[in-house]
Amino acid sequence: MTASSPGPLRGVVAALFTSVGLSVLFAVSTVVFHDRITAFQVARGAGEEAEVSAFQVARGAGEEAEVSASIWIRAGLVVVPALLYLWMARRLRQGSRRAYLRVRVLAAVGAVAVGYLIASGQYPVWLRVVQAAQFAALLALLFLVTRPEVRALFPKRPRPPGGDRRAALVLVVLAPVVAEVTLGSTPVSRIWLLLLWLPIYGAGVLLIRELARRSGTGWAGILVLGLAYGIVEEGIALQALSSPTLYGAGDWAPRLLGLNSAYTEVMLPYHAVFSVAIPILLTELMFPASRSAPYLRRGGLIATAVTAVLGVGLLRLAVPPSEDPGYTIPAPVLIGCVLAVAALGLLALAVLPRRAPRPPSPGRAPGPWWLAAFGLVSVLGFLVLLYPFAGAGRSAFTHGDWTYLPMAAAALLAVVAALLIGRWSRTRDWNDRHSLALAAGALVAHTAFGAVTIPDTTLDLLGLIALGAAMVAGLVSLARTITRRKHMFGRGKNKNEAWTGVVAEKKRSSPDGQNMYHHVLVRTDDGQVKDVRVKGRLWRTLEVGDRLRKVAGETQPGKA
Template identity: 30%
Template sequence: MSTLRRITPALILLILSPLIAEFLLGDFNIRQLGYLAIFIPLYGASALFIREITRRMKRGWPTMLLLALVYAFVAEGFVNQTLFNQNYAGQHLLAYGFIPFLGTSLNYTIYILSLHVIWSISTPIALAEGIAGSRSKEPWLRNWELVFVGVLSLLGLAGTTASTIERFHFVASIAQYISVSVAILILIFLAFKIFRASNDTETDIKNDEQLISKAPSIWIIFIVSFILTTAFQVWFHYAPGHKLNALLGVIVFLALDILALMLFINWSRRVDWKTQHIVAAATGAVATYGWFGLRRLLVSGHTALGVPTTTIDLVGQVMLLLAILGMSYLALRRLRN
């Protein structure tokens, strides 16, 4: 196998992760693609490193999701510090449900951590593994390549941290840093000690289950994923916009997360659960980001960071969504073949 063919899924993941995380959502427009030079180390290298470590240690999606949550805590607790900065980019992200004792908002914390787990890390990994076809569970990188990706990720995280502190002049307290560090250590322990190594097909938790029922069709998986992720995104803006009780906001966020986990854990134990189902779930999340990002550019007339929208941006946004959906279709075809 040629080197290019071997690393093609890894290269796709490097680019796909930042495209979904920042551009599909409408944080940046198509004319700002030059920012990929910053976002590939920050998002792509991190997603690829998480994926490679998980597959090298023969773990499955439970480990992958926990490591994605580790990344989320690093990104928002240490790097951007949005978990604690009440005036990050002038957005007042913590205003809804802010708890002075904790110095954060549980509403925003649940939202932004889920955002990274679902869209920044898990969705692009699922699509890249689907495109890899029969190599979806195999490591894609040599040892030195993995080290390079790990260093690239650290540089991206460190560089963004320095830039964020310089730009917003905010540094979290020692207690806040410690709380994030403890959460990260617990998650890493759970990722590698609770879920054991396995050569099974899809997930670690599948081993001890009696495989009887059939999994839903990929269309059902797609629709459920789309509905749940759309509800999650809509609720984040609806609840504070209508000044609903902040505790209710937290309860609904948790209910959506728990419902999604319960459904997909149950389905993943079914006899015919395959990588196609994971790709279908990821495609549902892509569709949610797609319509939400396009709506943002259309209705607000600018990106999330205030850059005015042009016709080129709208066309580019549609083309980006179609391109990523095309990757999903390609992944499903390769897996079916």
């Protein structure tokens, strides 16, 4: 839309300028006749008749000053919408839908505000005439701007990639619920602590997910960022990695380099998996259309980063002074934590995205039930080896340097599990059901372990059991939803999917002996392997390593 406005829009612009002119006239009148208006409002407050000479009613210099100031403020508030209208008139001529929506809102709010001023009788009759004309102009503007022919000039446009507020909100809430509530470390009797966790967990994990999707790093990068998150929360905010007294973590195992070794070994992977990776996975399974795209635009990303930093400060001010008074993290440990976070961030966001895509693994992935059992046994084994429970003072009921044995066994278990999961996830038949099954087994294990080791009261135990049951019901419901979806992307199918990825393999076949079908194996940025059927013309231009992008609403991917 150019500066020459279409016919239906000319009436809107004319009503805008009329409203602006009347607003300026009202503001100028309040300035020129300031003393008379002040006297009128003071007299009105005293219950006397309207038109009186200036300051006949003496109610005190303080009240007059207050009334006088309010008149100046209202005059200024009248001028501000007038200036906004001038700017929005220009944006309307350019076809801005945002400006159109703002004009509708301001016209409605302005009409209500001016109508209230007229009804309240706060100004003399002669000035209320100007207000009445302004009220009529705003009503005319509201009528004109809502006409069908005007609405047709500003149609709704498809939401661009990078904007899924529902998914972002779900992730913000899901992160502290998974990490704290379903483990039992935040019991139902103190559920209000979620307000403390939301800024650091919610904004922190959302920020990690946004950075990962924008950089193109996969699940390996997300897990590395999860380790960095664990250092920020446990090392910098809570100071628990180095404090010899907080949570009794200094007694779990011998301290190394000023750190609580066993506590560090259990908490950093815990945060990487349960605070970061699993909430992101569950959210993307609930909102598959935007799983490979950012949830936020630039402004939302900045606000999320600021909130996460404030969340770190809030946790630092709220917990250590009350739970661990007098302890301050030593400067060398703090510097080490900062450097470790920077190195992990560089690895996740700059190094891993540049790796060449790994080829698909041979064979088939285990079935979902086997993966659920694998996740359950792995998490239970890891926690049992490191976390003291049942009255034990050290990991796995050991003493002295013998504690290094369960620590080494837990590290070996984590490495083997990570290698196996990485291999299975690169097989050609890996899909959402496998990912959910693995996460479900891990979640059930960590809730069961929490129920055995953490609750101090019967109420908290019963609450955690109830939460665990609700969690299982939610996972079953999500599994049923995934089962109903079509996992394989074909031409004309799954139009609402959106993803980006790298071509790992090209293939073609003619199963019916007549038609040639062209397929590519794509490893998406979130770690999935998709068998994608494409048109022959696109297939012939592709090479292994090329990037493809599938936009929601389109039937075919294209080169990124």
